[in-house]
Amino acid sequence: MAEADTGGSRERGVRRYLRDRVRISVDALEHLVGGLGTAILAFAALLLLSVVALACLVGIGLPVIPSALKAVRSAARRERARLSRWGFRLPEPPPVPAGLRQALRDPWVRRECGFVALHGTVGLALGVFGLSLPLSAVQNLLFPFYFWLLPPEEGGPGLVNWRIDGLPDALVVALIGVGWLAVTVALGPRMARLQALPGRRLLAPPPDVDASLRIAELTATRAAALDAHAVELRRIERSLHDGAQNRLVAVTVLLGAARRALARDPAQAAQVLDRAQDAAELALAELRTVVRGILPPVLDDRGLAGALHGLAAGCGVPCTVEVEVPGRCAASVETTAYFVVAEALTNVARHSGASTAAVTVRREADRLHLSITDDGRGGADERHGSGIGGIRRRVEAHDGRFTLTSPPGGPTTIFVELPCGS
Incomplete structure (x- = not known):
């Protein structure tokens, strides 16, 4: 055997x-x-x-x-x-x-x-x-x-x-x-x-010009990172305010009502407590969703390969995943790669009209290379609000490189390169 x-x-x-x-x-x-x-x-x-x-x-x-x-x-x-x-x-x-x-x-x-x-x-x-x-x-x-x-x-x-x-x-x-x-x-x-x-x-910049261009690029990258951080904070705040906070307020109100009803009508108090328990469970679910949006626990549990296979299994388009990454990368790198693939596969399912998709992840020296390809209609444009701009900002905030190739008629390929240390 x-x-x-x-x-x-x-x-x-x-x-x-x-x-x-x-x-x-x-x-x-x-x-x-x-x-x-x-x-x-x-x-x-x-x-x-x-x-x-x-x-x-x-x-x-x-x-x-x-x-x-x-x-x-x-x-x-x-x-x-x-x-x-x-x-x-x-x-x-x-x-x-x-x-x-x-x-x-x-x-x-x-x-x-x-x-x-x-x-x-x-x-x-x-x-x-x-x-x-x-x-x-x-x-x-x-x-x-x-x-x-x-x-x-x-x-x-x-x-x-x-x-x-x-x-x-x-x-x-x-x-x-x-x-x-x-x-x-x-x-x-x-x-x-x-x-x-x-x-x-x-065709690269002359040596005396390259430093100034690099400074300008890092300044723009830092601004993009701060913008992405602010957007993420606003998203988390909205999620907490519209979801978990409302549920917890409802729990507080229901517990107060149950306390007042306990002496007058124990049966009604029991019903109110049941409603309070349901609201507390919903609030807990909302909090778990917010936490997963910050750092998916599946990355810690299954690693990058297992997390990406899980994304492919939940994609609305048949998707193959090939991961060749010996060992583990930094948590921030794996999180960025996870969200890049998640957003890209969401776009494939919603907008591309593709019948198949493929995700390839390889590590070469100190760089992590990601490629997401689909056989859809092509013509993807990050200026039209499809989420591609958010992918670019997230990658550039990590000092990575983002390339989109999507001619009319397809195929569409997103190539991402992230620094991941030696």
Whole structure:
């Protein structure tokens, strides 16, 4: 029995590993394709800069420099938007200075020029090579199904230039496709990270500006935390005032009435006491509800994984939960993660029209990553009062990161990253 359990656990581990590798490879391919698009824009901006620089040597390119710098800024802005969608927060720089001398001295402009030089060459090459790998793998893997349509002397696809005389030779080409597929899985994520490196390094704020931006961000985060705290206090006050307090007042009134009726009509006093007991039980239930809203006891009893499985079981939409968090995080982190998932699943059930939802929680080093995805109609917008703004404020108050992706037609994905210590 123990050997069977070990074998089943090993098989599940292998399936999870393969599933993760496929997901990582697909994400990397998506990154590379998106990076290829911005690399083409960077290459065009680089060509424009080169032409303007050559024109300046003969004295006719100076008036065109502001337009070239605007083209560089446009390419950099597209890369900032792309990287921001994948979780890298890159703030927008100030406008390009109007004066030519001021623009050339601006550290933002100089860093963006360096970015188009690197991303327009190295990033473009990585994007083309990264896209060619899966295409070559597909061509080689499918070659046994169409090789008979080609003349034998033409060879196979890609680097296969020898004569193909039959199915055995075509199967050898297919094995080469398996090799290309393995190379894609192994190198794809590394190439995607390398392609994004110039944008992450050069499009980030200059060192002397980064500190001031961080101070402004922390100031805004502190204000958001205070606002969220005030909203939570008002909610608790309303819950106590409208619920438990009214029940306790009713208990006091009923106990007074029972005391007065005790000497005159003991039977009526017993009925009033029964009503007082019911009111006290309702007040106790109200207080328990308020306490659960402050810190859910299920987190202490069952941990984050058990609490999230409980939320999924009570969701109106079929929901799967995958939690890979070794050990326990800080109570504040687990509470934030719990309320984020609770609010997100409430939105899924009420507004999305989804048929399925999935919650994934993983801990990587000192960061806790949460992903809530549904296959609904999409188009979610935090400005329309769906509770998403409250999720963002709660996450940012914890100095975390919040990303919402919800194109019309779906799917909708909420990605949250919370610091949880080492």
